[in-house]
Amino acid sequence: MKPIQMVDTKTQYLKIKEEVDKGIFEVLESAQYIGGAKVNEFSEALNVYHNSAFTITCANGTDALQIALMALDLQPGDEVITPSFTYIATTEVVALLRLKPVFVEVNPKTFCIEPDAIRNAITPKTKAIVPVHLYGHAAPMEEIMQIAKEYNLYVVEDNAQAIGCNYTFNNGTTKKTATIGHIGCTSFYPSKNLGAYGDGGAIFTQDAMLAEKLKMIANHGQKTRYIHDIVGCNSRLDAIQAAILTVKLKQLDNYIVARNNAANYYNKAFANHTKITTPFVASYSNHVYHQYTLILDGVNRDGLVNYLAEKKIPSMIYYPIPGHKQKVFETIGSEKYNLEITDWLTEKVISLPIHTELETDQLEYITTEVLNYINNH
Numbered sequence: 001m002k003p004i005q006m007v008d009t010k011t012q013y014l015k016i017k018e019e020v021d022k023g024i025f026e027v028l029e030s031a032q033y034i035g036g037a038k039v040n041e042f043s044e045a046l047n048v049y050h051n052s053a054f055t056i057t058c059a060n061g062t063d064a065l066q067i068a069l070m071a072l073d074l075q076p077g078d079e080v081i082t083p084s085f086t087y088i089a090t091t092e093v094v095a096l097l098r099l100k101p102v103f104v105e106v107n108p109k110t111f112c113i114e115p116d117a118i119r120n121a122i123t124p125k126t127k128a129i130v131p132v133h134l135y136g137h138a139a140p141m142e143e144i145m146q147i148a149k150e151y152n153l154y155v156v157e158d159n160a161q162a163i164g165c166n167y168t169f170n171n172g173t174t175k176k177t178a179t180i181g182h183i184g185c186t187s188f189y190p191s192k193n194l195g196a197y198g199d200g201g202a203i204f205t206q207d208a209m210l211a212e213k214l215k216m217i218a219n220h221g222q223k224t225r226y227i228h229d230i231v232g233c234n235s236r237l238d239a240i241q242a243a244i245l246t247v248k249l250k251q252l253d254n255y256i257v258a259r260n261n262a263a264n265y266y267n268k269a270f271a272n273h274t275k276i277t278t279p280f281v282a283s284y285s286n287h288v289y290h291q292y293t294l295i296l297d298g299v300n301r302d303g304l305v306n307y308l309a310e311k312k313i314p315s316m317i318y319y320p321i322p323g324h325k326q327k328v329f330e331t332i333g334s335e336k337y338n339l340e341i342t343d344w345l346t347e348k349v350i351s352l353p354i355h356t357e358l359e360t361d362q363l364e365y366i367t368t369e370v371l372n373y374i375n376n377h
Ligand SMILES: *Cc1c(COP(=O)(O)O)cnc(C)c1O
Pocket: 060, 061, 062, 063, 086, 087, 089, 090, 132, 158, 160, 161, 186, 187, 188, 189, 199, 200, 201
């Protein structure tokens, strides 16, 4: 059996090595390292894949979120509603822009932001909602967009973990996550479902005016070279990453199938276990399994993590400390939050290895050892 890793980008690379290496060498030969044909080709392909009107590539997923919020003309102190149960990048950019993150609960089944909690958190200062499609499962976007319409709020989707996820509306139509809100953001961090071999990110919008603004902000606030109309930043996807991502984008749907196959193996092995809740998939979403995350009940989680580590099985806790309990947010009065579901989840979740290269003997070994521990402790 091959050693087990949380993510196996090396084996994945070897399967597409020839094409990837060719793309990288083409960039070296072209001497167009920033911008140019490879970046345009990838942006186009990404736009087509998402059936999006506009796609703007940038340096990473955190920048994508920051640029998105910068494009909305918010004022210092304006409130942005986000889940507390997410990666720090989601909420950090809000604070960075002197906006106020307002943390709300997630649904304990989907791990995604709860529409009723959004409604309860709205004040006259609320200007935007940032739902996160956590672990690769969509937040309930139809309800979120309805709330946004009622209260005239912007919606910025954090799709860093769910690229390729399909959202099905009540009327049966489907859209890719990241193309439903006013702006959608994603990340090409190497371990993400569409991972570069370095950093990368992208921003999606269906609005021409927003698209132009996003593009300007990502490029020093300029439309024409050396003419700077607004405050921007420098956030570029480099051509080598674009060449790699162009090759990998063609594999994304296969990668999602491979992740689902691994998840299905886990689901079967853990089905109906009284101490294990396997991932829930809502009728409106499919799952692209960026993470495979269980909820444990009556299990010594630290004990399980240590036991698995002894057996050379990595596992992770995403996320051990929620946003509202992070020191960085003390200044916004985070101590007043009472997010019971979020706190409960941070103590109960565990993520098992999931990637495109897991083999059956590895899955069998992992599930056997997880059950070994849980059934005997
Ligand atoms: C990875 C991630 C980001 C940030 O992406 P980077 O490319 O690492 O900056 C933002 N939000 C979520 C939920 C993520 O998982």
